[in-house]
Amino acid sequence: MSVGDAAEHALTVAEACVSLGGPLDAGRQIRAALLTADAHLAADRPGDAERAARLAAGLFAVRPRPWWGGADPGRPWVVIARSGARADAAGHAARALSERSRWYPADSLRMVEVTRLLHLLDGR
Numbered sequence: 001m002s003v004g005d006a007a008e009h010a011l012t013v014a015e016a017c018v019s020l021g022g023p024l025d026a027g028r029q030i031r032a033a034l035l036t037a038d039a040h041l042a043a044d045r046p047g048d049a050e051r052a053a054r055l056a057a058g059l060f061a062v063r064p065r066p067w068w069g070g071a072d073p074g075r076p077w078v079v080i081a082r083s084g085a086r087a088d089a090a091g092h093a094a095r096a097l098s099e100r101s102r103w104y105p106a107d108s109l110r111m112v113e114v115t116r117l118l119h120l121l122d123g124r
Contacts, residue, residue: 004043030059030071037079046083053079060099074100078114081121090121 037052057076077096081089096114104110 008039008043026059026063027071030056030063033059034071034075034079037076041079041083049083050080053077053083072100072110073103074098074110074114078117081117090118093118093121 033052033056037049037056040046040049040052053076056071057080060071060073060076074096077092077099081092081096084092093114097111097118100110100114
């Protein structure tokens with residue numbers, strides 16, 4: 001399966017999550033938006049990826065609980081950093097690091113990913 005095929009499959013899954021019967025809970029909305037953002041990023045559609053990631057970030061911002069199981073609160077900012085203008089990318093990556101630091105140990109894969117992204121954006 002090519003990256004494009006995988007991205008299209010992920011978008012289909014995300015659309016299915018959104019179209020499931022009944023009202024969507026915030027956790028499912030967040031996960032669907034993150035899946036959509038990652039799929040667009042993989043398919044080299046940075047504008048669409050950023051829009052979906054900003055939707056996820058907005059949903060995280062208004063959530064009544066501090067954590068939605070299965071949804072990484074830093075992921076929207078990683079996607080935005082990877083898809084947005086380079087001038088703002090380091091700030092978005094720093095926001096991802098801040099969001100993740102509340103939930104993940106410093107040596108976790110998620111923290112390592114965003115730390116490496118920050119080093120890359122800083123030119124280190």
